[in-house]
Structure formats: C-alpha cells, structure tokens
Amino acid sequence: MATIEFDNLGHSYHPRPSSPTDYALRRLSQEWEDGKAYALLGPSGCGKSTLLNIISGLLVPSEGRVLFDGLDVTRCTPEERNIAQVFQFPVIYDTMTVYENLAFPLRNRKVPEADVDRRVRQVAEALDLTADLKKRAQRLTPDAKQKISMGRGLVRSDVAAILFDEPLTVIDPHTKWILRRKLRQIHEEYRLTMIYVTHDQVEALTFADKVAVMYEGAMVQLGTPQELFEAPRHTFVGYFIGSPGINLMPCTLGGDQAIVEGISIPLAPGSANGLPNHELPKVGAKFELGIRPEFVELTRSGTAGSIPVQVVGVDDLGTSKLATVRMGSHTLKARLSEDQEIPLDAAIRFPTRWTKLYHDSYLVN
Numbered sequence: 001m002a003t004i005e006f007d008n009l010g011h012s013y014h015p016r017p018s019s020p021t022d023y024a025l026r027r028l029s030q031e032w033e034d035g036k037a038y039a040l041l042g043p044s045g046c047g048k049s050t051l052l053n054i055i056s057g058l059l060v061p062s063e064g065r066v067l068f069d070g071l072d073v074t075r076c077t078p079e080e081r082n083i084a085q086v087f088q089f090p091v092i093y094d095t096m097t098v099y100e101n102l103a104f105p106l107r108n109r110k111v112p113e114a115d116v117d118r119r120v121r122q123v124a125e126a127l128d129l130t131a132d133l134k135k136r137a138q139r140l141t142p143d144a145k146q147k148i149s150m151g152r153g154l155v156r157s158d159v160a161a162i163l164f165d166e167p168l169t170v171i172d173p174h175t176k177w178i179l180r181r182k183l184r185q186i187h188e189e190y191r192l193t194m195i196y197v198t199h200d201q202v203e204a205l206t207f208a209d210k211v212a213v214m215y216e217g218a219m220v221q222l223g224t225p226q227e228l229f230e231a232p233r234h235t236f237v238g239y240f241i242g243s244p245g246i247n248l249m250p251c252t253l254g255g256d257q258a259i260v261e262g263i264s265i266p267l268a269p270g271s272a273n274g275l276p277n278h279e280l281p282k283v284g285a286k287f288e289l290g291i292r293p294e295f296v297e298l299t300r301s302g303t304a305g306s307i308p309v310q311v312v313g314v315d316d317l318g319t320s321k322l323a324t325v326r327m328g329s330h331t332l333k334a335r336l337s338e339d340q341e342i343p344l345d346a347a348i349r350f351p352t353r354w355t356k357l358y359h360d361s362y363l364v365n
C-alpha cells in the first residue's frame with residue numbers, strides 16, 4: 001500500500017483553459033495516508049471521476065504530479081502503478097467459477113497456488129461467497145456478480161491502493177448496507193489504502209476514515225466525518241452533509257457579532273480575525289451565518305441571549321423532532337429530542353461554539 005500525494009494537481013479538458021470554471025479539477029496539493037480509507041464525495045459533475053482516473057492512471061492530468069510513496073507516477077499506466085479497481089458494474093469472467101474469478105488476479109501474477117487458495121478463501125469468507133465458490137459466475141444474481149468484482153479488487157494484498165467507483169450502484173439497498181459494513185471490516189483487518197467514489201453521503205460517512213468533499217471541481221474539505229459535521233469549511237459541505245443540512249443566513253459583521261436583519265448574534269471571540277486583510281468587510285463581500293439544526297437551542301422567550309421565533313411546524317422523526325421556526329424573514333430548522341416541549345413563547349439561542357461565519361462560502365476561523 002502507498003502514500004498518495006497530489007502536487008499542484010489540476011485538470012482541464014479544455015485545450016487552453018482561461019478561468020477556474022474551465023477546470024474539472026481545480027489546483028490541489030495534498031497527501032493521503034497509507035492504509036487509510038478515503039471517500040470522494042460530491043454531486044454529479046463535481047470532478048470525482050476525473051480525480052479517480054488521475055489516481056488510477058487512466059487520465060494524465062493537464063497540470064501537476066501524482067506521487068506514490070514519493071515516486072512520480074503521473075505518466076504511469078494503472079498496471080505500472082499497481083492499482084486494483086472496482087467499477088460500477090461487475091467486471092468478471094462469466095464462464096469461470098467464482099473461485100477462478102477470485103484467483104485470476106493472483107494467478108496472473110504467478111502467486112504460489114497455496115497463497116492463492118488461502119487468499120481466495122479469506123476474501124470469499126469476508127464477502128459471504130464461500131457457498132458459491134464452485135458455481136459459474138453467469139448463474140449468479142447481479143448482486144453476487146458485483147461481490148465477485150469487489151473480491152477481485154480485494155484479493156491482492158500487494159497493490160498500492162484499491163479504487164472503488166460507485167461500486168454499490170447495482171446492489172439492492174439491504175445488501176448495500178451489509179456490503180458497506182463488510183468493506184469497512186475488511187479495511188480494518190487488512191489496512192488497505194482504499195479510495196471510494198460516491199455521491200451518497202451515508203455511504204461515504206460510514207465507509208471512510210476521511211471524506212474529500214468535492215464541489216464544482218474544487219476539493220472544498222478533506223476531513224473525518226465528525227469534522228465535516230462539526231466544522232464544515234464550505235457552505236456546500238454544510239448543506240451536503242447532514243439531513244437536513246446547515247441553516248444559513250446572510251449577515252453583516254459588527255466586531256465579534258454577526259448581524260442578521262438587525263439582530264446581533266455573538267460569534268466566538270476573534271472569529272472575524274481569521275479574515276485575511278484584503279478580505280476585511282467590504283461592500284459586496286458576502287457573509288453568512290451557519291448553524292446546524294442539531295445545535296440550535298429552542299427555549300422560552302426571555303431566556304438570556306435568546307431571540308423570539310415563531311414555530312411554524314414540527315415533524316416527528318421517531319427518535320427526534322424537527323422544528324421549523326421563523327426568525328424575521330428567515331426559516332430555520334432545529335432538531336429537538338423526542339420528549340422536548342415546544343413552548344408557546346418560543347425563542348432560539350445560537351451557542352457560539354457551533355455558530356459559524358462564512359465569507360464567500362468559506363468558513364472564517
């Protein structure tokens with residue numbers, strides 16, 4: 001397995017890119033650790049496949065370099081990089097048995113038969129394929145075929161990384177859940193460097209140690225699921241991660257206060273200091289206040305630091321409730337515990353720790 005480094009990496013499909021929007025992947029320098037599970041998460045067209053193809057060697061980037069363990073592999077083929085890949089749809093040999101399919105990548109590399117057998121049985125066990133080992137692949141369901149495809153990616157322990165491109169697309173929802181857990185277990189056991197592309201936040205957050213969130217060609221945050229939840233570095237991360245996403249309100253700044261329609265909301269001391277000088281409040285600069293529904297406190301009017309609101313709806317979500325409140329012209333969501341009373345004279349508070357300031361969509365801190 002390898003450490004993967006992106007050195008000033010970028011890619012444009014245009015022959016002569018002239019603006020940032022001409023880039024499918026905007027300039028990126030970063031190091032991904034050996035043996036960790038990463039997810040590339042973002043909506044359709046944000047550049048996930050472009051980055052994955054650059055990592056695998058299917059695409060040569062128009063700018064920058066990719067290094068595996070310090071070695072420049074930018075122009076190496078997938079074979080030369082020693083990468084295993086699992087695609088959206090099964091890539092298997094229908095006429096071979098499940099065993100032969102799983103053994104193929106190892107036999108192809110002349111691995112001794114005893115090792116082939118041990119590894120094939122291990123992977124088959126992990127993916128619940130043991131009972132199918134002697135069956136021809138063509139007789140199996142699409143789910144089982146995709147499991148074989150994943151097994152073929154997992155069977156080699158000598159690869160630099162295993163790349164998964166939306167591998168659970170064809171799998172039914174229940175099996176999807178089981179397979180995600182299995183992949184996670186396999187990762188914990190073998191510590192393989194895994195990169196998993198998806199547009200599904202649940203898939204990314206349950207699978208990965210670190211999630212790279214992509215938006216319009218930019219990697220707007222690379223962080224643990226907890227970091228993405230607690231401190232979204234970009235309003236898109238706040239919106240895309242979480243259900244529902246972060247509450248956002250346009251604001252202006254007055255010292256360490258955000259001002260929303262004339263109402264002052266305290267920010268953590270020094271919050272605005274994070275703005276570089278040239279970005280100090282100016283005409284046209286866009287500031288937003290963000291707070292996740294989970295951190296909005298619903299209380300009674302008159303409580304210190306509270307702002308009166310009108311509760312316009314409450315959804316019972318089983319283990320919690322979701323209140324919709326109106327503050328001036330803004331509508332916010334607040335997640336409450338199942339048994340929390342909703343007062344008639346409702347008000348909300350914004351705990352400073354969880355109240356985030358965004359400047360032109362990026363977190364100021």
Ligand SMILES: Nc1ncnc2c1ncn2[C@@H]1O[C@H](COP(=O)(O)OP(=O)(O)OP(=O)(O)O)[C@@H](O)[C@H]1O
Pocket residue numbers: 013024042043044045046047048049050051199
């Ligand atoms: N071969 C290509 N030539 C020109 N433009 C391309 C090419 N491949 C991708 N693009 C463009 O680059 C941008 C990023 O595409 P990419 O496929 O990397 O996104 P994605 O996040 O993987 O999307 P999806 O989830 O739909 O596969 C898109 O605007 C897409 O139209």
